[in-house]
Amino acid sequence: MSVPTDRQYSAEHEWIIVDGNVATVGITEYASNALGDVVYTELPGVSEEVTAGEVCGEIESTKSVSDLYSPVSGAIQDVNEDLADAPELVNDDPYGKGWLFTVQVSELGELMDAAAYANHIGE
Amino acid sequence: MHEAPFSPLLNAHERVDARLTDFAGWQMPLRFESDLAEHQAVRTKAGIFDLSHMGQVEVSGPGAAQLIDHSFVGLSSTMEIGRAKYTMMVAEEGGVLDDLIVYRLAEAEFLVIPNGVNRTLVVDELTRRGGEGDTAVIDHTLSRALIAVQGPVAAEVLQGFVDIDLTQLRNYRCTSGFLTVAARTVPTLVARTGYSGEDGFEVSISANDAEDVWEALAAVEQVSRCGLAARDSLRLEAGLPLYGNELSAHTTPYDVGMGRLVHLDHDFVGREALRKRSEGEGTALIGLVGEGRRAARAGASVLQEGEPIGAITSGILSPTLGYPIAMAVVTEGTVEGQVVDVDVRGRTFPMEVVALPFYRRPKTT
Numbered sequence: 001m002s003v004p005t006d007r008q009y010s011a012e013h014e015w016i017i018v019d020g021n022v023a024t025v026g027i028t029e030y031a032s033n034a035l036g037d038v039v040y041t042e043l044p045g046v047s048e049e050v051t052a053g054e055v056c057g058e059i060e061s062t063k064s065v066s067d068l069y070s071p072v073s074g075a076i077q078d079v080n081e082d083l084a085d086a087p088e089l090v091n092d093d094p095y096g097k098g099w100l101f102t103v104q105v106s107e108l109g110e111l112m113d114a115a116a117y118a119n120h121i122g123e
Numbered sequence: 124m125h126e127a128p129f130s131p132l133l134n135a136h137e138r139v140d141a142r143l144t145d146f147a148g149w150q151m152p153l154r155f156e157s158d159l160a161e162h163q164a165v166r167t168k169a170g171i172f173d174l175s176h177m178g179q180v181e182v183s184g185p186g187a188a189q190l191i192d193h194s195f196v197g198l199s200s201t202m203e204i205g206r207a208k209y210t211m212m213v214a215e216e217g218g219v220l221d222d223l224i225v226y227r228l229a230e231a232e233f234l235v236i237p238n239g240v241n242r243t244l245v246v247d248e249l250t251r252r253g254g255e256g257d258t259a260v261i262d263h264t265l266s267r268a269l270i271a272v273q274g275p276v277a278a279e280v281l282q283g284f285v286d287i288d289l290t291q292l293r294n295y296r297c298t299s300g301f302l303t304v305a306a307r308t309v310p311t312l313v314a315r316t317g318y319s320g321e322d323g324f325e326v327s328i329s330a331n332d333a334e335d336v337w338e339a340l341a342a343v344e345q346v347s348r349c350g351l352a353a354r355d356s357l358r359l360e361a362g363l364p365l366y367g368n369e370l371s372a373h374t375t376p377y378d379v380g381m382g383r384l385v386h387l388d389h390d391f392v393g394r395e396a397l398r399k400r401s402e403g404e405g406t407a408l409i410g411l412v413g414e415g416r417r418a419a420r421a422g423a424s425v426l427q428e429g430e431p432i433g434a435i436t437s438g439i440l441s442p443t444l445g446y447p448i449a450m451a452v453v454t455e456g457t458v459e460g461q462v463v464d465v466d467v468r469g470r471t472f473p474m475e476v477v478a479l480p481f482y483r484r485p486k487t488t
Contacts, residue, residue: 033142036352037159039440040416058468060417062158062439063352065468087416091157 001123002029004095009117010071010109015095018105023072026099027059027090030121035061038090043068043079043101050076052109057100059090068100073107125150130175131268131330132337144351147239149176152350161353162442165319169274170349171340176239178223179267179327180246183232186258191225191233194252194392196376196385202227207295207314210384211376212237212245217396218372219379221245222364224316226297234312234327236269238366252392268333273323273357275484276345281324284339287313289324302328304339311336318354320361321484359437359448362410362480368421368437369408369450375400379452380408380479406433407455410481411474413447416440417467419474424466425451432457435465441481448481449474 003009007017013031017024032038040060050056050070057068079101082089090098112120125133128149136143141152152173154161164170182191188200197210204227212220221241226234237245242264249260272281278289287300297314309332317323328336341348355365364370369379376385377400387398413419423435433453441448449465457463457476464471 036154037157039418060440062356062442065420088159 001118001121002095003114003118003121003123005114007095008111008113009120010069010111011120012069012071014069014071016071016111018108021105022077023074023103023105024099025071025101025103027068027094028117029094032091032094032098035059035064035066037062038087041068041083041087041090041100043083044070044076046076046079048076050074050103052107070103071109071111072103072105073109074103074105076101077104078102128176128265130173131333132173132175135334135337136173139348141348141350146351147176147242149239151176152348154350154352155348158350158352158356159442161347161349162356164347165274165321165349165353165357166443167275168345168347169272169277169280169343170319170347170353171337172271172273172349172354173337174269174271174325175267175330175333177264177269178235178237178239178242178245179263179269180235180237180242180249181232181261181263182235182249182258183261184256184258185231186253186256187231187233190249190253190256190258190260192389192391194249195225196391196393196397198386198389199225199227199233204229205296205298207297207316211381212248213375213393213397214372215393215396217375217393217400219366219370219374219376220248220372222366222370224314226312226314228297228299228312241366266330268328268330268336270326270328270333270337270340271317271319271323272326272340272346273317273319273321275321277321277323280340280343280346281313281326283343284336285311285313302326302332302336304332305335307332307335309336318361318363319357320363320480320482321357356439356442359439359450360441360443360480360482362450364408364450365437369452374452375405377401378405378407404455406452407457408436408479409451409453409457410477410479411435411449411451411463411465412477412481413449413465413472413474415447415472417472418447419449419465419467419472425453426464426466426471427457429464432463443482447474450479
């Protein structure tokens with residue numbers, strides 16, 4: 001199970017890379033495996049305000065719908081528009097091409113490093 | 124050690140890192156690689172499914188045909204040897220206790236295949252309904268395995284292992300024969316039945332032979348191992364009901380469009396209740412299709428001009444068709460082509476009423 005060390009993680013299985021005051025967010029390989037084939041993503045709108053720890057969207061797989069939580073507070077800067085036609089990117093490349101959205105960060109939520117996340121998922 | 128009950132193929136599934144799930148108290152594979160890839164494999168080539176959680180119950184003896192007739196809504200005593208029939212067991216009040224397949228293996232021998240979740244109940248009811256009779260009801264499930272081979276090349280694949288001429292085995296027929304796998308010859312009962320909407324077979328074997336048969340089939344290049352997730356999306360496209368979704372003890376066969384299975388002119392448990400229901404009103408099972416990519420899921424409310432008329436019982440984004448499909452149980456009176464509204468997590472989406480099935484396999488010569 002891949003847990004890249006170049007980023008941080010939330011307890012709800014999101015990853016986050018912070019560059020300056022912009023953060024890129026996605027879900028982890030653990031989460032995308034658990035979901036199964038992703039068929040639809042509902043992402044927040046650009047410039048929408050999101051709050052750390054609160055639901056900001058949904059990820060739907062063949063079997064079920066899961067809430068998507070924002071690991072940070074701030075305003076959505078960008079969303080991954082490739083996912084509309086190719087939601088399977090979340091499964092194929094959850095840490096790269098399967099990114100979900102970017103945020104202009106006003107406040108970070110509770111985050112953990114790769115080692116702590118690996119522990120969290122029982123690795 | 125695995126806790127009973129468990130499939131004789133559980134080790135084989137663990138060896139390939141299948142994602143397991145609890146199903147009817149058994150650890151069964153939910154998926155091997157990808158739900159969508161497995162679904163696609165069955166529609167284009169062949170998939171194998173471990174169905175060992177499903178019951179294999181023998182009903183035999185001089186009173187067998189009578190017991191079978193008395194226990195199910197259909198008439199089975201008139202079945203020829205080597206025939207299979209889809210039927211239902213209902214309670215005295217008419218609610219469906221299980222939907223299942225009955226095979227006639229001999230004049231006085233039947234094999235009943237209940238759903239895993241209802242197996243012990245069906246065995247108990249068969250025993251109870253037999254009364255003082257001279258009929259044996261024997262649950263062979265834990266010493267057997269059941270493997271489904273489904274898909275357009277299923278016959279070609281299975282023919283490579285079995286001494287039965289599959290070109291002579293028509294739909295809803297069964298026969299016994301032998302499989303040759305891993306340099307051994309093992310006895311089997313093969314039926315041309317399935318739950319996927321494709322051509323296919325359900326192969327019953329001894330638990331001791333299960334791994335050899337499974338691995339031999341899995342090694343065939345055109346065959347994919349398939350789990351319960353794919354099984355569900357395939358059957359929904361084929362418009363087939365699932366006990367626990369469309370069927371339950373709260374619905375009669377008439378309430379889910381299965382009145383044709385009921386033969387009221389023979390004595391069976393639940394007959395009077397069903398006779399009353401057949402003359403009265405209730406609900407209907409409808410197919411719904413939508414646009415976009417969001418599936419309506421089980422439990423979602425169905426509305427006609429703002430008024431709730433029922434609920435979705437199963438729904439997915441159809442992998443084969445590419446749009447949302449759903450089955451719903453609603454008050455009688457909707458018509459094909461009619462548009463209803465479905466509540467999906469607080470928002471309503473239009474869906475159109477269509478005839479089932481959503482998908483029919485292409486006809487081959």
